Amino acid sequence: MAQTRPYYADRSLSAAHYDIVTAADARLTGDIDIYDGLAPAAGSVLELGAGAGRIALALAERGHPVVGVEIAPAMLAQAQAKRAAAEPQVAGRVEFRRGDMTALDLGQSFDLVLCPYFTLAHVPAGAAWRNTFAVMARHLAPGGLVAVHLPLLELMRQPGGPRPDLPVLDRPLEPGGRLLLYVRERLFREAVGRLDQVIEYVELDAKGGVVRRSLERLTYYCADPSPFAQGAGLEPDRAPIALGGVGEIHVFRRAAA
Template sequence: MAFDPHLYRLLHTGAPGDIDFYRAQCADAQAVLELGCGDGRVALAIAADGPRVIGIERHPGMLAAAREARSALPPAVAERVELIEGDMADFDLGRPFDRVILPYTTLYCLDPERRQRCLSRVAAHLAPAGRLAFDVWVGDDLRARGAFADEAPEWIEGLRDGDTIIEIFERDVHRPGRMEVTYTHQIARPGEMPTRSAYTITHHYLCTDELDGVLGAAGLDVLDVWGDFDGAALDDESERMVVVAAAR
């Protein structure tokens, strides 16, 4: 989890439609748990609709950003949000939740063993009619390609952060079941020599044919899978799996 939270948040801003999807999923919920809540962008939006929301986050910098964002909310909303530093593969909150959510490929932060522990903890924390909702990218094409690596970092985006210009490059290394993504930021501040900052994130990905088995092993049944947040069917062209599951 060694990444600069400021640089991370500049690049990783969510997927189109994801907040509305999770808000709709939580519309009739009283208690929501978000695992890996990051800077709170989803948790705080859900709390604004009425539910109480607990966010668990392991990165202290991301948690600090979430707490700062919470402090800017109206007090009646802010008091519905609890932000806890913790590990989503190992938690016991001692109470049930109507919804547990993992937006924005958060499940892929965990290796297969820790992913199973996480999903088992999810099953244990769901209220009788509770639901798990998460979204991840589809791993099928990468699994089919096997092990390979980008030869060189590829430019992916240029960003402006105040008067600082940041060029971002990405290099991916693919292994069976996982992708290691290295982001290199070239940071140019006015009047200073450019500097570089890099971090690597490992995605332990899932394929469409693994969903039922992985969730089933944790005592969860898949109720719905879509190919995007608008309810599009999951098919060979889908880049995303949007999943809703329940405890057995």
């Protein structure tokens, strides 16, 4: 098998086609409405793992000042380009910064701190989760909320998976090509709550010829977030919010003194 690169790495097709893949993922439908509803009107938002800016820009359009933090340069460049092309009043409400969600200190607080689209699940459920929850608590204004979107463990541990010879996504590309995604490998390690997948991205031209292809490793870790939140002085605010049948948004608030 060809060399496998990390998801969202520089020159990866996962980064190049992030918008196409997320737009096609019906399991994300309604997430922006949920996050908007968790923040007060015009309340400030910190997004950890801002990706290409999908959520941050949408919340800015709804009147929220947003700081989006992203560690992957390829994703951050896309977010900044979208901000530059946005309407001035929207662009003025959003800022993108490069940073590590496990070791961040912006010196300011926010009404809502987000860790959306399985971002926390990309790092091991140990010190990295403890540090990330500490970062979220550190940036939380009094009365504010933390929202963390995580995959469902019972789905991650299901045996089997998509057939490796059939695409799980087939979408058009300009001008006339197509993007295909295949799940070539899938393995869940129960002892560490880790799901490893090798996803192959294939770009086709208008005649069906292969333009580019890329094997990329997508890893998710899953655990109960509550102990990590409690360790950071946060407590559950409500029952987890189901999203798309494959994940839940866990909402926390600062524990009473």
